[in-house]
Amino acid sequence: MTSVPCHYYDGRTSARREAGLTITPDGILIVAIAGIESRLLYPMTEVRIPNRIANTPRHLLLPEGALCEVRDNDGLDAMRERAEGQPPSHARRFERLLHRLDSTWRGSAAALAVTAAILYSFTEWGAPAVATGVVAITPPEAEAVIGDNLLAMLPLFGVLDSSELQSSRQDELRAVAEAMGREAGIEDLDLQFFSAPGLGPNAFALPGNTVVLTDELVALAEHDEEIVAVLAHEVGHVAGRHVMRGLAQTSSMLIIWTAFTGDASVAALSILGPDQLLAQRYSRTFERQADQFAIEYLLRNDIPPTRLGDILQRLEEAHADSGVPNWLASHPGTEGRRREAQDAAESVRDGSEALE
Amino acid sequence: MSQAGRLRFTADGWEYFRIWIVNVALTLLTLGIYSAWAKVRARRYLYGNVWLGDDAFDYTANPVAILRGRLLLLLVLVPVSLAQRISLVYYYAALLLLMPLVPWVVVRARSFHMRNSRYRGIAFDFRGKYWDAAVWYPLSWAASIVTLGLARPLTVRQRDDFLVTESRFGSTPFSFVGRIRPYYKAYLTTAAVLFLLYVGGVFGLLLLMAATSLGAGPDAGPPAFDMRLFFVGSLAIAAAATLFILAFLRTRLLSYRWSNTRLRENEFLLDLSFPTMLWLYTSNAALIVATFGLFVPFARIRVLRYVVNQCSVLKKEGPESFEAGETQRVAATGAEAAGEFGLEIGI
Known part of the structure; x- marks a missing residue:
């Protein structure tokens, strides 16, 4: 042998x-x-x-x-x-x-296919499901702490200044927002006003049932109903707890990507590309849900849903002029969303015509 | 008799990619459990392709020990990351509570790593004690902070001394002859470059922002600074700083440590050039981003090939005369520690 x-x-x-x-x-x-x-x-x-x-x-x-x-x-x-x-x-x-x-190359191809399939299904179904679970078990107090931390940080970076809006005007809008919140089952909705010259007209929701409105947005609106439309959109984010969901989804993605590359710092690098795509995809879903919430609210309160489209249009023009991206709001595809609001308005009109 | 031997690295990027992608798929399929086996498989491939003379290195870790170590770390780190989500105060409190664990983890990780590395049938070893590690890890961090970083080069040199002199090849201890000056030189150069980078970078960024806002014309109202430019610019400065630290400081320190290590009369030499490392890291980072991570295995091989090939040994004697250490003899008789934790951590 x-x-x-x-x-x-x-x-x-x-x-x-x-x-x-x-x-x-x-x-x-x-x-x-x-x-x-x-x-x-x-x-x-x-x-x-x-x-x-x-x-x-x-x-x-x-x-x-x-x-x-x-x-x-x-x-x-x-x-x-x-x-x-x-x-x-x-x-x-x-x-x-x-x-x-x-x-063998066949083996590598199979492994690559399995990896791609798992990563795809995780981003598509896994991460949103994980986020739902995480949001469900996050106590409201913890969420409020995160929101407060963010709110305390923004003025430090010079993004937000104290509001110059009359307090009577503030109270008026706050009353509208609080009523809107109660309608959606949120008892402690907190509307905050800030002046933000660097940011321009903007509105955003923070964890812990807080909505921020800038003086510039109030000035930009040509009708109070437009402000109500924007508020309804933001309360839609609060009701869907979108910021917390977004945080949970991003961090669960980072964990699975760490498993993919076997190293946290390398994972942070390799997720840069997909993360941008995913963040946009996730935020687009959130925006659509918030728009839906706003349109339903406006219809219920006999406000034409076109108000939402009008203010969105003007927001986009304002940001295009100043060159400041509305990165905090991340509202993509204004044209499509305007059309949706328009369609909603038309279908209501058609509906009422049919009734007559 | 003195003769120079170069280390050779024979791994191939595509070959490693194939091992890596199978590891990834199985790790994802088993919800992470396979990761310990994956680690050993990848390491064994890399070690088996590092040659000194006519012999390759060998990695012998038990995947079960690594899995146990990872579960232990998970048990510790999950509460910490939960604390971070709730509040930064809790997070720092948790980190402070973990400090006493750091020296233990350092010692265990290094001895696990060394004991499972083998060359010519002889295992390496690390004999560092908890209290020595405690001096050179958490306590020296505190010293660096108190002295505003001035003591940092000194403590790093002492730490290298500790790591090298407590290491052994079989029963033969390594020795360390590094002096303090090069450490101060490396750190001072880094501090100077980072200072220039930040000051110059921020100044340039402000200039650029002023220029773009003026370009908008006089009727554009009050100058609106482009926030996007500011964020992208700050990120670029931070990335450049990280790259410099990786390609210069870490590379320099690694070179010093190796070049000042002795094994009996045998000397080691590691000669890494800053431009090459800078190019490797920059192109690797760009390609990893562009390929959504698929370039990771190639990146690893590229860096390792350069580093390993730049390492050589000035031999004063043949490789025949080293003896195995006690641990290896004990392990070989079957009295292998069953409860061993395979911790791997890079501090």
Whole structure:
């Protein structure tokens, strides 16, 4: 029987000896060391053979700590297969499957497909489901703390200044917002006014049932109903707890991406691309839900839903003029949303005409 | 008798990519449990492709030990990240409570890593003690903060000394001959460059913002600064600073540590050039972003190939005469610690 060449180390010193290795059909491993007459014999059950990885040398661990380093991986596997006979054990089958998977292009393609499918389904269904769960178990107090932290931070960065709006005007709008909140089952809706020259006309919702309205937006509105429409949109975000959902979705994505790349800092890099796409996708869903909420509110209160479209249009023009992106609001596709509001208005009119 | 031996790295980017993508798929399919096996498989591939003379290195970690270590870390880190979500005060309190654990983790991680690395049948070892690690990790951080960073190079040098001299190849301890000056030089250069980068970067950014807002014309009302430019600009400055720290400071420190390490009379030499490392990191980061992460395995191989190939050993003796340490002999007799935690952490 031909033997496989190997290097023998006794496990006590780094001295290396040329040797040959044979596995007999009855499961005995024989090591023949060059220059030594006697052979070393071991039952295969006491020899540990590591899995094959590409074509790296394998170190067989012999009972008393000695090692045999084998570079002829095919020779070793063929010899072991002959000795072990058929059928192969489960462990051996799994080992072979692994080697086939990562040494053939078909295996890599399959792994890539599985990875892509899992990542896709996680972003599509997993992350939103996780977010729903996380939002459900987040106590309102914790949410309020996050919102307060954000609200305390924004003036520090010079984004927000104290409002110059008359307090009577503030109270008037606050009363509208609070009533709107109660209608949606939110008892403690908190409307805050700020002046934001750098940000321009804007409105956004924060965790903890807080809505922020800038003086510039109040000034931009040509009709009070337009402000009501914007408020309804933001209360829609609050009712859907969109900011918390967004946070939970992003962090659960980062976790799965860490599993993908095996390293948190690398994950942060490799998620940059997909994250932008996903954030837009998620936020578009949120915006549509908030618009839906606003349109329903406006219809219920006999306000034409076109008010929402009108103020959106003017917001977009204002931001296009100043060159300031409305990054905090992240409202993409104004034209499409305006049309939706328009459609809603028309369908109401059609409906009332039909009644007459 | 003295002879120079270069380390050689024979791994191939595509080969590693295939191992990596199978690891990823199985890790995702098993909800992360396979990650410990994946780690060992990837490591074994990399170690098996590092050659010194006619022998490759070998990695022998038990995946179950790594899994146990990861579960332990998860048990500790999940409450911490929950605390971070609730409030920063809780978060810092939790971090402070974890401080006593740091030296323990450092010592365990390094000894696990070394004991499972093997060359010519001899395992490496690390004998560092908890209290020594406590001095060179949490306590030296505190010292750096109190001295406004002035003590940092000193403590880093002492830490390197600790890490190297407590390491062994078999029963032979490594020694460290590094001096303090190069550490101060590296840190001072970094501080100067970062200072220039921030001051110059912020100044340039303001200038750019002023220019764009003036360009809008006199009838555009009060100058509206482009917020987007500000955010992109700040991010670019931060990225440049991170890149410099990686490509210069970390690279320099790694080179010093290796080049001042001795094993008996044998000397090591690691010679990494700043422009090459800068190019490797920059192009890797760009390609990782552009490929949604698929370039990660290639990036790893590119960096390792350069670093390993730049490492050489000045041998004063043959590689034959090293003896195994006690741990290896004990482990080989089957008395392997069953409850061993495979912690891997990079501080």
